[in-house]
Amino acid sequence: MILSVEGIQKSYGKEKVLHGVSIRIHQPEIVALVGPNGSGKSTLLGIVTNLISPDHGKVKILNRTNKDPEIFRYVSFMQDNSVLYDYLTGYDHLQFIGDVQGISKGQILSAAERVGMESYLHKKVGKYSLGMKQHLLLTMAIVNEPKLLILDEPLNGLDPTSAIRVRKLLLELNREGTAIILSSHNLSEIDRVTSHILFLKNGQLIEEDLSLHEKVAYELTVQEPEKVIGVLSAAGIEAEHEKENQLIVSLGDASLSQLFKQLSTHEVKVLNIEKKVIGSEERYQMIFGKKEEIL
Structure with missing residues (x-):
């Protein structure tokens, strides 16, 4: 494991933030x-990384309590850049970790x-851009070659090229045997x-394997969408009126x-068609409602 x-529970005053949360990760994923x-x-x-104490519940990493400091030789948590020191270089930060962990x-x-x-690497962090700081935080998180890597918004401030590189790196690390929890x-x-x-x-957690929900649909722009829904329904094709003249067809x-x-048989003119894949964004909207809530 x-x-x-x-069964993690946590409240701040009268506000209950976590209600008996449980997670199990058995293998690198x-x-x-x-x-x-x-x-x-x-x-x-x-709470997972023992920076916050829960009101109730327990956490084990690699079958040992997360209160055991030795476990953090095998676990890394990438936080935000408030943990960085402007007057030190990137290498200074990494060398400190190396000295502590024998790297x-x-x-x-x-x-x-x-x-x-x-x-x-040898420039002072005060001269770093936001993206450069994210690179340093990620390097600090992977330098000990962890078995469990926890990342909080790792793509924040990255340009598209850097984001692609980080994504490829995460997939590489996972193939090499690192389990990754990614908050984004x-x-x-x-x-x-x-x-x-x-x-x-x-x-509370809603755990889902999106591969079970993932499906391809098509967004059609047509005239008289309600008529088209009836035409397709008669043929056993599911269609929903999304907005104005647009339909989502499964x-x-x-x-x-x-x-x-x-x-064509019913002389329906298609003004536009786009392929849509139902993924995490669509499931998010189904669960939470407005997409804007995630920002």
Whole structure:
């Protein structure tokens, strides 16, 4: 067992943030933690890493209590850049970790190269951009080659090129045997690395394998959408009126050619068609409502 979280409860004053949350990760995989701001994601991650004490419940990592300091030789938690010191260089931060955990200079340089920050490794952090700070935080998190890697918004402030590189790195680390918990509001990036999602709502987890929900649908723009819904329904093709002249069409067992044949037979003019994949963003909206709540 890589991670066992059992019955975690946490309140701040009269506000109950977590209501008996449980998580189990048995093998190296990437798991996404998703929820609106204020839903308790950071509190939960803080409890897992023993930075916050729960009111009730327990956490075990690699079958040992998370209160055992030795366990953090095998666990890393990437937090926000408030943990960085402007007057130190990136290398100074990494060397401190190396001194504490007995990590060689070669291992430090290798981690920096994997993230892509070797060119500014010896600059003071006060001169870093937000993206450079994110690179340093990630390098600090992977330098000890952890068995469990916990990341809180790792893509924050990254340009598209850096985001792609980080995504590839996470997939590489996972293939190498690292379990990863990824908290992020970037749902499109989550879909690229995992289908295992933990939605945190009202202090409770809704655990889903999105591969069970994932399906391809088509967004059609047509005239007289209500008429078209009836035409498709008669052919066993599911269609929903989304907005104005747009329909969401799920083919089921039908093919795309059968769809167009049915539309052509009834002289339906398709003004536009776009392919849609139902993923974490759509499931988020189904669970939480407005997408804006995640920001």
